[in-house]
Amino acid sequence: MIATYEKTIYKDESCGFCICAYRTGDETVPATARKAGSRDGHIHFTATGYLLPETGAVEVDLNGHWEKGRYGPQLAVDSYREILPATEAGILGYLSSGLIKGIGPKTARQLVDAFGLDTLQVLDKTPERLLGIKGIAAKKLERIVSTYQDAKALREIVSFLAPFGVSVRKCMQIREAYGGQAIQILKTSPYALCRIHGFGFKTVDEIARRMHVRPDDPQRIQGALLYTLEEAGHAGHLYLPREDLIRQAARLLKEGAASVDISDSHIAAQVYELAMQRALCVCGEAVYRRRLYEAETRTAELVAALARQPVRAYPNFDAVLAQSQKEQGLMLSTRQCEAVRCCLQQPFSILTGGPGTGKTTVLKVILDVYQKLEGGTILQAAPTGRAARRMMQSTGHPAGTLHSVLGLVAKGEGGAYHTKGLAPLAADFVVVDETSMMDIFLAEELFRRIRPGAKILLVGDADQLPSVGPGNVFRDLIRSGVLPVTQLDTVFRQSGASRIALNAQLIRQNRATLLEGPDFEFLPCSDETAASAMIQRLYQDEIARVGIEQVQVLSPFASRGAVSVKSLNPVLRNLVNPARFCVQEWQIGDTLFREGDRIVQTRNQGEISNGDTSVVRSIRKNEEGEITALLDFGDGRTVEYDERDMAHIQLAYALTIHKSQGGEYAVVILPMLPSFYKLLSRNLVYTAITRAKKRVILVGQKKALYMAIHKDGSDQRNSMLANRLSALFSCKDDAANQPEFHEMTTEQKEVS
Structure with a gap:
């Protein structure tokens, strides 16, 4: 029926469900559903649904069925469409309603004056014409078009998924993931939702079941496999063993269709079908999502290439190191001096250690000695802005986040990255701190962008939590046994000792x-x-x-x-x-x-x-x-x-x-x-x-x-990065180019 919005009676912001009052001239509204007391000649009724239109600027065509409500029958809306206004006054009211960000009453008047009855068609088909309107620049146009198209797409998705109880927030995730193709994908391949973080297999399975997808349909089995691997990735794994994958997928499939027997062989067949579709990679008994397999293998190849560059010799190293210490008022231990030597001579090196072991001091000396010996360009980076600022303060050299120096823009939850620039980094010496936070995608992009001949130093604490994203890159590089690693494990105590550093050492030792x-x-x-x-x-x-x-x-x-x-x-x-007077607040969701x-x-x-x-x-x-x-x-x-x-x-x-x-x-x-x-x-x-x-x-x-x-959770991630690196260095014809493994014995020392 054709109706006009009047007011919102109730709305749940978390899921988009609302109860709204509408008016209509449609006589098919049951007498018991009509609200008494109105004398304006219209029929007033109540409707329920998800993300119902809440503007009186346009009429809406509501489709649904009447259900018993607390105060009489209510229209349970299954779907709706907006009836866009056909008069200039109607278009002006619609655009002035605040539905489209960037268009208020003033801009709405300018648009209607310029385009008249064609205004909405211009917005939909040729929005670039709005640039001719005073006050609308490229950035504002982008916001207007984005809001207009997003609202349109979101309404379609919400309308389609409302019967399944999918929240508006999750509908927004679908729109972000699939854009204008979202509805088509939902109708033809509902299990594609399993690839979006936050969509459990059970929810998607229920949607597909109502769409009459058979329990043994190949796309259902594939959906269970992809979802299982997606969840494994969110837990930090790069792959799952084939038997584990099949067992976990079988459990998912059984939960949604207990009476249907889907054999392990049928599930295994879909593993290889997905591999043929290039969605998965099967490497022996390990099954990867293709993007993770490519990131792991490419990272290993890039690291091997960087580490095989020539080792540098500095005849005057000892004299320059002594000069640097004197100028900075420092006296490094023997081990710290060896750390400086290793990190400067090797093309690819790792410096690791806990709090109080002198990583920051050693890094300051490394950079100072490097400048004295070579005078090359230094680039410092860290995974977060906080770490980059701390790096800059402690070393005196500029530092940025890895995302900013690499020009990266995230594709989404737990995914890879778009790059704004593909050129190699303009640096002779790249230093990365807090490397334990670097996931496999970030590592791949970093190592890809380091130019031949440049030196790289990774600094971090291998005993910290691994990255939020997939992989355990820092520990894997250390564990490979083929890269120069300097472990600083001596806690230097002064008077007024820090129990924090000492307790950190005790925790590391279980x-x-x-x-x-x-x-x-x-x-x-x-x-x-x-x-x-x-x-x-x-x-x-x-x-x-x-x-x-x-x-x-x-x-x-x-x-x-x-x-x-x-x-x-x-x-x-x-x-x-x-809360205080004149202190502004903004409620967004909950x-x-x-x-x-x-x-x-x-x-x-x-x-x-x-x-x-x-x-x-x-x-x-x-x-x-x-x-x-x-x-x-x-x-x-x-x-x-x-x-x-x-x-x-x-x-x-x-x-x-x-x-x-x-x-x-x-x-x-x-x-x-x-x-x-x-x-x-x-x-x-x-x-x-x-x-x-x-x-x-x-x-x-x-x-x-x-x-x-007493619970060690540091190695509980499936990754073959260390194995791949070891294999790349095991070839006999490359033996002469292998870098030394710089291993040091553990020692605890107190200086009072």
Whole structure:
């Protein structure tokens, strides 16, 4: 029926479900569904559905069926279409309604004056003509077209998937993944949704079942296989053993169709069918998604080529090293001097060690000696903005994020990257810090861009958590046994020793009896509720002592429990940045942002990296009614974000331990409870406490700490990168070019 929107009675922002009041002249509306008391000559009724049109600027054609509601029959809308206005006044009202970002009443009047009845057709077919309108530049046009097309595509997707209970947020993910082809893909290949992060196989299976896809249909089996590998990738694996893949896929298939027997041989046949389609690669018993296989093999080849370059000899090395130490007022240990020598002589080298072992000091000397010996161009980079800033401060040389120096733009969740530039990096010496955070995609792109003849040094701590993305690159490079690796494992103690560094060493050695004192405390709490209350008190106390930028709460959990990041963030924010008169706020989904808030990026976006933190400096609304936030990243970058950009922002008063990598804080507060047992591991705790420079406060139960220290989660990722590197160096004709493996014995030393 043709109807006009009047008001929204109820709306669930998380899924898009709403109850709206409409009016119509259609006499087919049941008498019991008509709202009494109206004298305007229209029939008034209530409709329910997902993402229903909420503007009276256009009429809508609603299709659905009548259902019993609390106050009488309601129209349950299955689908709808907007009836675009056919008069200039109608078009003006539609464009002035605020539905299209970038077009407010003023711009709407300009468009209608210019294009008249053709205005909507121009928007749809030839939007570039809008550039002739005063005040519409290329950037504004892009926003207008994007909003117009996105809204149109999103309505189609939501309308199609509404009966299956798919939320608006997930519909937006589908639109981002498949663009204008989304509806066609949904209708012909529903299991393609399994390739989108956040779509469980059960949800997709239910959609396909209602579309009458047979339980033994090859596309269903392929969907289960691809979903299983996709989930393995999100867990950090590059591949799954064939038997594991088939077993996990069979379990998924059985859950959705218990009465149908799908044999392992049928599933195996679809593995090889997907391999023939070039979606998968089968390498012996290992099954990869093709992109991961290509990234792993290409990374191994690139590293081997870089490492086979000639070793450099410096006859005056010792004299220059002595001069550098004297100028900087340093006295390196024998091992640290050998580290400098190895990293400068070898074309490809690795420097690793925990806190307090002198990595930063050694790196400063390496760069100084390199400048004195060769005077080449140095490029420093790190995976996050925080790590890059810290690198620049500690060495005195410029540094940037890997994404910015490589010109990378993320393709999406857990995926590869688009590159804005393909030219080799203009550097003679490339130094990368916090390399443990580098996933296989980032590693491949980095090594691809290093020009022949350039030297590369990877710096990091192999005992930290591996990358969020797939792979365990840093550990694999070390484990390969064919690359020059310098391990700094001596903790140098001065008076007023840091228990943080010493305890980090103990944790690495699987020793749970840690040293306690003013800089390393454990405060007992019986449960999560008590821990949350104590964390709130500690947070306020520590901020009063050292300042808000120097205090960070870390949690193993993102969203579950009273001490998860999701639970702690709004509570901590209200303690230090409460609502106040004239302080602007912006509600986006289920998150309230406020001027002055500390926030974190959750996805790579342009030159902003996943994990970069910033402060909301201002929230403003322009004359067109659009809201934007000005974010200050603390390194000279201030960026304006609109609502779409803010979808990838979270509060940062509490961070997950993964998100904290690359950062340093004076004080770290860390809940440690047995309820975390599934996530607890040695490298998780090690990573958390090594973020602190001056003080660590653990809150919870010591048995949880012991559980974590005795659980090694560092090697539980399927990867063949180390094996591939070893194989590439095992050829006899290449033996003469193999670099030495620079291994050093373990020693613990105290200097008082």
